[in-house]
Amino acid sequence: MYHYSFLEMISFSTGYGKPLLIGVAMTICLAVAGFFIGAFIGIFGAWAKLSGGYIARSVADAYTTVLRAIPELLVIFLFYYGGTAAISALGKFLNVEGTLGFPGFLAGSLAIGICAGAQHTEVFRGAFNAVHKGEIEAALACGMSRFTRFRRIIMPLTLRHALPGLGNVWQIVLKESALVSAVGIIELMRQTQLAAGSTGMPFNFYMLAAAAYLGISTISGFLLQLSERRLSRGVRR
Structure with missing residues (x-):
């Protein structure tokens, strides 16, 4: 019996890559x-x-x-x-x-x-x-x-x-x-639950979800910093 690797499980062709990406967009x-x-x-x-x-x-x-x-x-x-x-x-x-x-x-x-x-x-x-x-x-x-x-x-x-x-x-x-x-x-967390339950790899998928949330937060923080710098132009710190 062939066992799929985690990379195959999150591929966009045969794995959960596309549903997870849709979950990120919904989140x-x-x-x-x-x-x-x-x-x-x-x-x-x-x-x-x-x-x-x-x-x-x-x-x-x-x-x-x-x-x-x-x-x-x-x-x-x-x-x-x-x-x-x-x-x-x-x-x-x-x-x-x-x-x-x-x-x-x-x-x-x-x-x-x-x-x-x-x-x-x-x-x-x-x-x-x-x-x-x-x-x-x-x-x-x-x-x-x-x-x-x-x-x-x-x-x-x-x-x-x-x-x-x-x-x-x-x-x-x-x-x-x-x-x-x-x-x-079905946002990111729900899609992660479905993938974890179907594959028997809960730790892998939940860690992937944590990385996705961290990525969204990091990008958001960077954009907010840019906005703060723009609005603070000409202000003495």
Whole structure:
């Protein structure tokens, strides 16, 4: 009986190379979608904490407190099964035949984004507070409109201070994407589990998955460093 080597098992022609690569792409798509959903929420959450009224601040405080206390896997289950129940109820109301389910990718992206939004809120809030008030006052003295002031002064300076924190949020989101396999999405971790179970080489495939996550993190960190250098041009260190 012929025994395949590990290199043959991960080949793109007869092995698991192509499915694993598709899993890597799915992991990146989930992480990117969740990250930007979280960033969108975080912008409004930071605004509510910084400039909102009592109700807006209370809602933002409750959101960040609750979401940072609940496990991410529980949020994914709530979105997936809650969404499936809602769609099924809507299908019955509309007399739609067949089984209806909430898309796993959408549930995973929304759940990751909702969880990441709490982290983004605090990152943006801290970054805005790090902007020197004199720079904003200088923009006011120059007669800039509110939109111009935000576009040319507040947003670039806030983003410069936020980038290190955003890098940490990205790492968290990337690792949280592995939890989405619990609702049937075949991303890198789920595909690794399938390959490990089918070949009887769990250590080899899990080490390969670890190397893939490390590679994504390393490339992401390099791109973030380039962004930090670009935004910090002309700033004395």
